Amino acid sequence: MSEPAKRLETLHARGRALASPAEQRRVLRELPLVEEFDDALVRTGLAPLTATGIEVLQINLGKLCNQTCRHCHVDAGPDRRETMSRQTAEACMRALERSTIATVDLTGGAPELSPQFRFVVERSRELGRHVIDRCNLTIIETPSFADLPEYLARHRVEVIASLPHYRKLGTDRQRGAGVFEKSISALRKLNAVGYGDGRSGLELNLVTNPVGAFLPGCQASLEAEWKRELERDFGVRFDSLFTITNMPVARYLEWLVDSDNLGQYLERLVTAFNPSAARGVMCRKTLSVAWDGTLYDCDFNQMLELGTVVQPRRIEDFDEALLTRRAIATDRHCFGCTAGAGSSCGGATA
Amino acid sequence: MSDPYYDAKDLKHFGDMAEHAPHLGKKFFDYYGAVFEDGALSAREKSLIALAVAHAVQCPYCIDAYTTASLEKGADIEQMTEAVHVACAIRGGASLVHGVQMRNRAQKLGM
Numbered sequence: 001m002s003e004p005a006k007r008l009e010t011l012h013a014r015g016r017a018l019a020s021p022a023e024q025r026r027v028l029r030e031l032p033l034v035e036e037f038d039d040a041l042v043r044t045g046l047a048p049l050t051a052t053g054i055e056v057l058q059i060n061l062g063k064l065c066n067q068t069c070r071h072c073h074v075d076a077g078p079d080r081r082e083t084m085s086r087q088t089a090e091a092c093m094r095a096l097e098r099s100t101i102a103t104v105d106l107t108g109g110a111p112e113l114s115p116q117f118r119f120v121v122e123r124s125r126e127l128g129r130h131v132i133d134r135c136n137l138t139i140i141e142t143p144s145f146a147d148l149p150e151y152l153a154r155h156r157v158e159v160i161a162s163l164p165h166y167r168k169l170g171t172d173r174q175r176g177a178g179v180f181e182k183s184i185s186a187l188r189k190l191n192a193v194g195y196g197d198g199r200s201g202l203e204l205n206l207v208t209n210p211v212g213a214f215l216p217g218c219q220a221s222l223e224a225e226w227k228r229e230l231e232r233d234f235g236v237r238f239d240s241l242f243t244i245t246n247m248p249v250a251r252y253l254e255w256l257v258d259s260d261n262l263g264q265y266l267e268r269l270v271t272a273f274n275p276s277a278a279r280g281v282m283c284r285k286t287l288s289v290a291w292d293g294t295l296y297d298c299d300f301n302q303m304l305e306l307g308t309v310v311q312p313r314r315i316e317d318f319d320e321a322l323l324t325r326r327a328i329a330t331d332r333h334c335f336g337c338t339a340g341a342g343s344s345c346g347g348a349t350a
Numbered sequence: 351m352s353d354p355y356y357d358a359k360d361l362k363h364f365g366d367m368a369e370h371a372p373h374l375g376k377k378f379f380d381y382y383g384a385v386f387e388d389g390a391l392s393a394r395e396k397s398l399i400a401l402a403v404a405h406a407v408q409c410p411y412c413i414d415a416y417t418t419a420s421l422e423k424g425a426d427i428e429q430m431t432e433a434v435h436v437a438c439a440i441r442g443g444a445s446l447v448h449g450v451q452m453r454n455r456a457q458k459l460g461m
Contacts, residue, residue: 170426210421217423221388225424 008068008176010077011254018254019075021305027257028248028332031266035273037334044275049328051297054320055285058105058345059084059092060299061114062291067136069162069175071209073249073303076109083109088293088315089116093123095318105286105345107134107299112145125155132158134207134345138179140186149186153193158203160242160345161187166229170211187236196237205240207347213261215272215340216243219348242347245269247300247336269335277342280349283328289315297328298337299345306331361411386419394423401430402437 011019018024041047062083065076084092096104104124111117111133124131133152140148152159163183164174171180187204190196196204206226210216223241230236246252248266256262283297293315296302306329307313312322342349368375386396397420404412420430 165424165426167426167428169428208424211426212421214418214421218388218393221393222424225392225394 008070008251010068010079011075011251013077013079016254018250018257021303024249024253025304025306025331027253027262028266031263031332033266033270033332035270037330037332037338040270040273040335040338041278041330044278046275046278049278049281049330050284051324051326051328052284053324054099054101054287056103056105056282056287056345057092057096057099057101058107058286058288058299059111059120060107060288060290060302061089061109061111061116061120063109064113065109065136066113066139066142067110067176067179069251070255071174071246071252073247073252073300074109075250075303080109082291083114084116084291084293086116086119088289088291089120091293091316091318092120092289093127095315096124096129097127099318099320101129101287101320103130103132105132105134107345110136110139112139112148118151121155121157125157130158131155132160135159135161135186136175137161137163137183137186140189141182149189149193149195152190153195153200153202156202158205159190159195160205160207161190161238162209163187163206164208164211166226166233174209174211184234184236187230187238188234191235191237196239198237198239203240204238205242206238207242207244209244209246213256213259213265213268215245215268216343216348219243219341240347242345243341243343244345244347245336245339245343248333249300249303266332266335269339272339273335274338274340274342274350276350277340277348278338280342280344281328281334281337282344282346282349283337286345287323295323297326300333300336301329304331304333356410358411358414361415364411392423394420394425397423398425398429398433402433405434405437406441 038047041049063074063076063080064083065080066078068077104120106117106120108114112135121131139145163171165171168180171183172178190204194200195202208216208222219241222243226241230238248256248262256265286298288296288298288302290296290302295308295313295315296306297308308326309329310322310326312319337343365379368379386393397416400412401416401420404416417430
């Protein structure tokens with residue numbers, strides 16, 4: 001267990017070879033594995049993996065973030081400038097309007113830093129769709145975003161917030177010094193406007209990623225403990241805890257390589273392949289849009305630049321009928337979503 | 351685990367111990383699995399107990415296994431270190447409390 005870097009910079013800023021998605025795919029491809037992902041699908045009768053519908057439009061608004069977490073699969077950070085244009089955001093909203101997609105899931109980077117964030121929230125709500133903000137919490141502590149809790153509550157936005165642990169040590173180790181205290185302060189502000197009270201309908205869900213090279217534990221068991229400890233120590237309330245397995249992509253991949261954990265971690269993911277989790281993978285009901293309008297099957301494929309295998313490949317050409325039953329692009333990183341109890345943006349899947 | 355008597359890779363063969371006595375193996379592994387499920391104690395609390403006991407019985411396989419299990423079940427390094435100190439205190443205390451027997455015997459034999 002190494003000490004966290006004082007100030008972590010993005011792979012991009014450090015000029016690391018692993019900043020390139022092609023290099024990340026090459027590193028994963030060179031590992032000796034006992035089984036390929038597609039072979040595991042064949043063995044369990046799930047090949048070829050296809051979508052079952054599009055319930056969620058996950059929009060990645062850009063890579064700009066006020067944090068530089070050690071496990072970030074986006075390689076997001078303050079130096080990243082990739083951000084969605086109004087033109088692309090409008091194309092997303094046109095696609096949404098002519099679709100039956102029920103949920104818009106906003107991610108980044110810190111999605112709130114995107115100039116399009118409020119436009120997309122408000123337009124999606126006008127269209128009667130459920131909206132999720134994947135919030136890093138500390139953004140609420142920056143002066144220019146102090147109104148976020150009230151804004152999100154007014155627009156009935158579900159908040160899914162990252163908090164790897166209910167104690168400071170693990171949280172700061174993964175997300176940076178001082179993040180835990182700011183996160184608790186932000187959670188209290190969300191609670192103050194009604195989030196997580198179980199009555200207002202304002203949903204506040206937390207996400208925990210393991211702080212290291214291991215799988216997350218039982219979601220229900222951890223949720224009970226997270227609730228007890230956060231209420232007891234900080235008076236913080238929330239609705240559900242989602243456990244998410246760390247993906248061997250971008251900065252988490254770098255950490256696995258540098259700590260000599262990559263081989264055993266991938267082996268762990270492969271040996272923990274769970275057919276039930278594979279049946280429930282989120283890509284089967286999600287369509288992911290990048291900041292530049294390119295379509296992907298999920299946010300991880302987006303970061304590895306594994307585009308959809310069928311046309312259309314851009315949000316401007318969105319066609320629900322063509323995309324609903326599409327074949328999913330897969331590779332070795334997909335073992336991350338099928339290990340153990342499974343993993344998705346909504347937590348365990350099995 | 352540098353001692354060749356203990357190879358970390360052997361841990362994954364633990365289940366092979368059922369091979370020549372499958373009825374006993376099944377009973378043991380079913381029981382073992384049930385012990386670590388959530389109950390009156392949470393799975394995390396049980397992992398921390400197992401981690402402490404692993405140090406007391408000095409089983410390197412168990413230390414590896416329950417370090418991983420404790421992390422996976424949501425414990426952090428500070429909680430795990432305290433668990434090891436519990437084992438240490440009991441082991442040390444067990445030695446020291448036997449000093450009472452020594453004192454009793456010494457008092458009986460001495461003038």
